[in-house]
Amino acid sequence: MNTKSATAIINDWPEDSREAAQIVLDTYGEPDEAADSLLIWHKAGPWKRVEASRTFHEHAFPAPHIDSVLSVLDYRVPAEKFTALAQFDGSVIAERTTGELSARCHDEQANFLALNLVHDIVTGNKTVEEARRYYAKEFLDARRGRPTPYMEKLRFAQSSEPTPDADERMLSDKDLERAAAEGQ
Structure with a gap:
């Protein structure tokens, strides 16, 4: 550690990422891990992990902003839904092998919004286009001071089932041994 x-660490960060990290600090206190470029909280709120990084990425959807806070859940995304999630929001990351789903944005509320909409897409409650329109509406409602239910909390129960997906083996031990023998 x-x-x-x-x-003290974030004092040296660019203003945008410093401001985003401060929001997480104000919410969850001191991180479990800290490096000069990254702060990590484990089991913070509903999250498996929250990361605030010095590095930030410019993101234009639904309006220009920066992404520097990553919120991670254990969540199994069916392989056939990965394309839809990529079409929905480039700051949503589904990792099949680890069984993790995350969103990277400016703050936790935007990550709630993105991941609640991901769940709607995965469960078939919204199409990609419907989810994008709803994201933009709720983003504007936040600015207007109107209710933003998808930004308040996760609106779905996290599964108690294991979420990693190790995939299926294609090569037998015999195939590997044969390849190793051919390579000598």
Whole structure:
């Protein structure tokens, strides 16, 4: 663990990523892990992990902003839904092998919004286009001071079933042994 406090670490960060990290610090306190470029909280709120990074990425959907806070869940995304999720939001990351789903945005509320909509897409409650339109509407409603139910919390129960998907073996031990023998 870095011996500097998280506040001291983020003082050297660019303003955009510093501001986003401060929001997470204000919500969850000191991180479980800290490096000069990354703060990590484990089991913070509903999340498996939250990461605030010095590095930020410019993102234009639904309006220009920066992405530097990653919120991670255990969640199995069916392989046939990966394309839809990529079409929905480029800051949503589904990892099949680890069984993790994450969203990277400016703050936790935007990550709630993105992941709630991902769940709607995965379960067939919204199409990609419907989810994108709803995201834009709720983003504007937040600015207007109107209710934003998808930004308040996760609106689905997390599965108690294992979420990793190790895939299926294609090569036998015999295939591997034969290949190794051919390579000598």
